[in-house]
Amino acid sequence: MELVVPHERAILLRYNEIALKGDNRGWFEEKLALNARKMLKRHLGNESLVSVSRKYGRVIINTDWNLDTQAALSHLFGVSSFSPMRAVPTNHESLKQGVVEEVERYIKTWGSPASFRVMTRRTEKALPETSMQIDSAIGGAIQKAFPSLKVNLNSPAWTVGIEVRNEKSYIWTEKVEGAAGLPVGTNGSVLALMSGGLDSPVAAIKALKRGSPVSFIHFYGAPFVGPEVLEKVNELTRLVNRYQPDPKPLWVVPFGKIQESIALKTNPKMRTILYRRLMMRIATEVAKNLDCQALITGESLGQVASQTLENMSVINEAAGLPVLRPLITYDKVEIVNEAKKWGTYETSIRHGVDCCTLFADRHPTIRAQKSAIDAQEKLLPLEEYVRTAVRSASRFLETK
Ligand code: ATP
Numbered sequence: 478m479e480l481v482v483p484h485e486r487a488i489l490l491r492y493n494e495i496a497l498k499g500d501n502r503g504w505f506e507e508k509l510a511l512n513a514r515k516m517l518k519r520h521l522g523n524e525s526l527v528s529v530s531r532k533y534g535r536v537i538i539n540t541d542w543n544l545d546t547q548a549a550l551s552h553l554f555g556v557s558s559f560s561p562m563r564a565v566p567t568n569h570e571s572l573k574q575g576v577v578e579e580v581e582r583y584i585k586t587w588g589s590p591a592s593f594r595v596m597t598r599r600t601e602k603a604l605p606e607t608s609m610q611i612d613s614a615i616g617g618a619i620q621k622a623f624p625s626l627k628v629n630l631n632s633p634a635w636t637v638g639i640e641v642r643n644e645k646s647y648i649w650t651e652k653v654e655g656a657a658g659l660p661v662g663t664n665g666s667v668l669a670l671m672s673g674g675l676d677s678p679v680a681a682i683k684a685l686k687r688g689s690p691v692s693f694i695h696f697y698g699a700p701f702v703g704p705e706v707l708e709k710v711n712e713l714t715r716l717v718n719r720y721q722p723d724p725k726p727l728w729v730v731p732f733g734k735i736q737e738s739i740a741l742k743t744n745p746k747m748r749t750i751l752y753r754r755l756m757m758r759i760a761t762e763v764a765k766n767l768d769c770q771a772l773i774t775g776e777s778l779g780q781v782a783s784q785t786l787e788n789m790s791v792i793n794e795a796a797g798l799p800v801l802r803p804l805i806t807y808d809k810v811e812i813v814n815e816a817k818k819w820g821t822y823e824t825s826i827r828h829g830v831d832c833c834t835l836f837a838d839r840h841p842t843i844r845a846q847k848s849a850i851d852a853q854e855k856l857l858p859l860e861e862y863v864r865t866a867v868r869s870a871s872r873f874l875e876t877k
Pocket residue numbers: 669670671672673674675676677678694695696697773774775776780781783831832833
């Protein structure tokens with residue numbers, strides 16, 4: 478009688494870095510499993526219960542594989558790679574037949590690979606053989622069914638994986654690269670300053686990749702810039718939010734009138750730094766209200782006049798929280814490559830005026846003197862600016 482092996486599907490998540498976390502490992506895995514569940518629910522857009530189990534340094538998701546699940550999981554930080562799998566009962570016959578069917582499926586889709594090997598992982602010792610014995614028995618069954626396939630144990634072009642567990646075992650033939658990093662929520666929250674350019678969305682994604690949930694703030698230059706700027710920053714926020722299981726809002730601070738008021742009272746060469754220092758003060762207050770522990774900017778050393786070490790240290794002094802600059806050593810080409818990799822590039826290069834270029838001098842100071850900046854700030858009602866700005870900060874609500 479012909480054996481009918483069930484077609485139950487599952488997905489295997491692998492992780493590197495979090496496995497190194499010693500005693501915290503369980504906590505990290507728990508976070509990853511929870512994030513996986515949330516991401517799938519969000520991306521798949523339904524409430525279908527996706528069960529996620531974690532055991533032996535693996536997270537297994539019991540759900541079907543399609544382009545939507547693949548997209549959802551490729552946005553999940555903490556995953557080094559993932560594989561669609563087929564679950565079969567743990568016995569030799571089911572395994573052999575399941576593997577041969579999966580290999581056939583693979584070859585139909587991707588063509589015949591130059592060489593292969595079987596790699597078994599016995600996380601539960603349900604079968605008496607060693608992993609190597611299972612490798613060679615299953616490898617033999619594959620070769621019998623597909624005689625042209627060659628085995629190469631050292632550098633195979635393709636790997637067929639088997640995870641042996643007590644009741645069910647799993648077979649995988651494909652491996653997709655994950656987003657890597659740490660699960661979001663395993664580090665403290667941060668507030669990202671989003672300007673609508675190329676750099677800040679990449680900086681925000683880098684913070685997420687290190688496990689920090691990210692909230693967003695934009696200093697809005699209206700009435701000197703139009704709502705298209707806000708739409709653009711909002712779209713970038715949405716793109717960054719795809720990488721966190723709990724999306725966070727964009728806070729918008731009306732800044733145009735404040736900039737105009739500063740421009741009327743101060744030396745044009747120092748304005749960019751004065752705006753930046755004020756942004757830091759306001760962002761600090763908003764961050765504290767949101768329980769964020771640091772500010773994130775897209776600055777990189779020497780990229781523009783305000784991003785010299787001297788200017789950055791004067792800007793830092795106005796912040797009441799650490800200012801993290803994930804892109805500090807990146808050059809523009811590297812940032813462009815990152816933006817393309819994470820999917821923010823196309824939106825970032827769309828036209829839009831940045832509020833910081835408003836009222837800016839063409840030759841701003843590149844070596845700010847703290848004493849000169851202090852003298853300029855004495856001319857300004859700083860506390861009032863901060864109070865008004867924090868009070869009028871609002872969550873961006875989409876108009877469409
Ligand atoms: P980006 O590509 O992110 O716009 P940039 O190269 O244009 O950066 P700047 O305009 O000097 O550089 O801005 C440096 C950083 O300051 C930005 O990455 C962002 O974090 C922050 N920033 C600048 N303008 C704003 C703004 N209007 N609202 C919020 N943050 C801002």
